[in-house]
Amino acid sequence: MSAEVEIRRFFETYVQSRGGIITHQTNDTTTVAYPDGSTQDFTYNSNIAKEKNIPLLTSGSPFFQQILQKSIENGTLCQISLNNNDPFDPLIKSYFRDTQETCLNCQKTQTIHGLTICTKTAPCFHQINNGKITSIKISKKEPIRLFQFYYSVNFQNKLRTKNEETFIILLNEENDCTNNVFNLADVLENTLIHVEDFKSKIKPEIYDKLKAIADQKLNTLLRVKTALFDLPLCKEKQMRLRSFERRLRRERRERVISKKHDFDFQKWQSGYETLLQREEESYQTNITVKLQNLLVINTSKVKFEVTLDNKATIQSTVIIGIDNPEAICPLCRKTHTEGYATEDGLYVCEDCIRQSVESGKIYSKKAPLTRDETLGEYFERDKGFVCSVCGKRHSCLIEFKCSHDNTSVCIYHYDVCDVCNMTFSKLNLTYTDEFRRKLCPKHAKRSRNESEKL
Numbered sequence: 001m002s003a004e005v006e007i008r009r010f011f012e013t014y015v016q017s018r019g020g021i022i023t024h025q026t027n028d029t030t031t032v033a034y035p036d037g038s039t040q041d042f043t044y045n046s047n048i049a050k051e052k053n054i055p056l057l058t059s060g061s062p063f064f065q066q067i068l069q070k071s072i073e074n075g076t077l078c079q080i081s082l083n084n085n086d087p088f089d090p091l092i093k094s095y096f097r098d099t100q101e102t103c104l105n106c107q108k109t110q111t112i113h114g115l116t117i118c119t120k121t122a123p124c125f126h127q128i129n130n131g132k133i134t135s136i137k138i139s140k141k142e143p144i145r146l147f148q149f150y151y152s153v154n155f156q157n158k159l160r161t162k163n164e165e166t167f168i169i170l171l172n173e174e175n176d177c178t179n180n181v182f183n184l185a186d187v188l189e190n191t192l193i194h195v196e197d198f199k200s201k202i203k204p205e206i207y208d209k210l211k212a213i214a215d216q217k218l219n220t221l222l223r224v225k226t227a228l229f230d231l232p233l234c235k236e237k238q239m240r241l242r243s244f245e246r247r248l249r250r251e252r253r254e255r256v257i258s259k260k261h262d263f264d265f266q267k268w269q270s271g272y273e274t275l276l277q278r279e280e281e282s283y284q285t286n287i288t289v290k291l292q293n294l295l296v297i298n299t300s301k302v303k304f305e306v307t308l309d310n311k312a313t314i315q316s317t318v319i320i321g322i323d324n325p326e327a328i329c330p331l332c333r334k335t336h337t338e339g340y341a342t343e344d345g346l347y348v349c350e351d352c353i354r355q356s357v358e359s360g361k362i363y364s365k366k367a368p369l370t371r372d373e374t375l376g377e378y379f380e381r382d383k384g385f386v387c388s389v390c391g392k393r394h395s396c397l398i399e400f401k402c403s404h405d406n407t408s409v410c411i412y413h414y415d416v417c418d419v420c421n422m423t424f425s426k427l428n429l430t431y432t433d434e435f436r437r438k439l440c441p442k443h444a445k446r447s448r449n450e451s452e453k454l
Contacts, residue, residue: 019035020033043055065185080296082195082297082321085194088141089136091320092136094125095126098133130341131309133308142301143299143300145173146296146297148297149169151218152289152290153225154287154288158282160232187321222289300320301318309341310343312346327349329348331348331352332348332349340353357395358379358380359379374398387410389427390410398410400414404424416438418438
């Protein structure tokens with residue numbers, strides 16, 4: 001409900017910035033009149049939007065995204081503040097889930113064969129397995145200011161249609177680029193974060209320094225993007241240059257054959273190289289860059305600790321409204337988005353845990369486990385069995401009992417008698433030359449007796 005209120009306020013401000021007024025408003029539809037005499041109907045209700053075929057104004061809808069884009073182009077968005085409700089625990093719990101959930105209300109989901117899959121680059125939340133959150137402790141909370149630059153970039157080449165893209169670069173106060181960007185639509189979906197207007201000024205020297213760093217980052221991105229833009233054009237470009245070169249050489253040949261004029265080869269060669277270079281330059285991609293807007297975001301950086309019921313802790317940091325907190329595995333020190341509370345009091349990533357096939361419990365690498373090379377799983381050292389042939393310890397899931405002496409053998413050292421089809425250790429099987437058969441002790445003895453009689 002809070003997100004809808006924020007969207008209504010934002011839209012009213014947008015209408016006022018364009019000189020429009022809301023002339024009619026009901027529970028179903030709203031009508032806006034603009035100074036040029038045009039009017040527009042829209043609704044906040046998805047059912048009404050489908051029924052009356054009018055634009056839907058909700059977070060993530062095409063109409064709302066279009067308004068955001070126009071606002072950015074016209075500089076309507078300038079400086080905002082992101083605040084959260086106290087206490088901070090509900091917001092942290094929205095990032096960490098200790099029960100299995102799917103993104104049912106996420107705008108970026110796809111349902112495939114009845115399964116809801118989130119298509120975001122970063123997951124909506126961190127999944128905790130085998131553990132429950134018992135407490136959350138905030139160790140530090142400090143204000144932070146971020147600067148998000150919006151660039152409009154046009155790529156143009158005569159070999160393909162014009163392409164326009166928006167590049168977004170986010171900088172912090174230390175002039176460092178971040179991998180994340182601020183998305184207003186995602187923040188408005190979170191009822192625990194409030195977006196408010198904020199009034200302050202930026203010193204010219206600070207802006208110039210930020211702009212220079214953003215431009216440098218943009219140039220790096222454009223080099224990569226231009227290479228990708230030109231990649232499918234290389235073959236056609238070379239083909240056209242070869243065709244142009246053949247035409248120039250054909251013209252030279254015709255002039256030499258005609259003998260109407262004295263042919264100056266050096267002059268022709270100089271003109272030939274100039275024309276060829278000019279033709280090659282005509283196939284280069286031209287880039288036009290325009291700074292659309294600068295959005296200043298005032299938010300908070302929070303350092304916190306989550307305690308689980310197995311006494312393990314998750315220490316992380318989050319910038320409100322910008323990114324999701326990351327958990328770091330205490331064993332491999334890598335970040336992960338899904339972890340496991342282990343039996344030995346740790347919280348580790350999926351790569352650093354192995355599930356015991358004997359007890360069903362989950363341990364970390366720190367636990368005294370033995371690895372089964374066949375299954376690739378770990379189990380307790382006092383569990384499993386020792387193969388009577390190879391002498392190695394294996395999981396009981398690949399244990400076979402010899403029908404002759406009841407010894408244990410692994411999957412690599414058992415076989416079946418070709419006569420009775422029972423399982424035996426390879427040490428207790430006889431391999432005959434005749435018909436290449438495998439016989440157990442009983443049938444091997446019977447086969448020898450029959451051979452002696454013959």
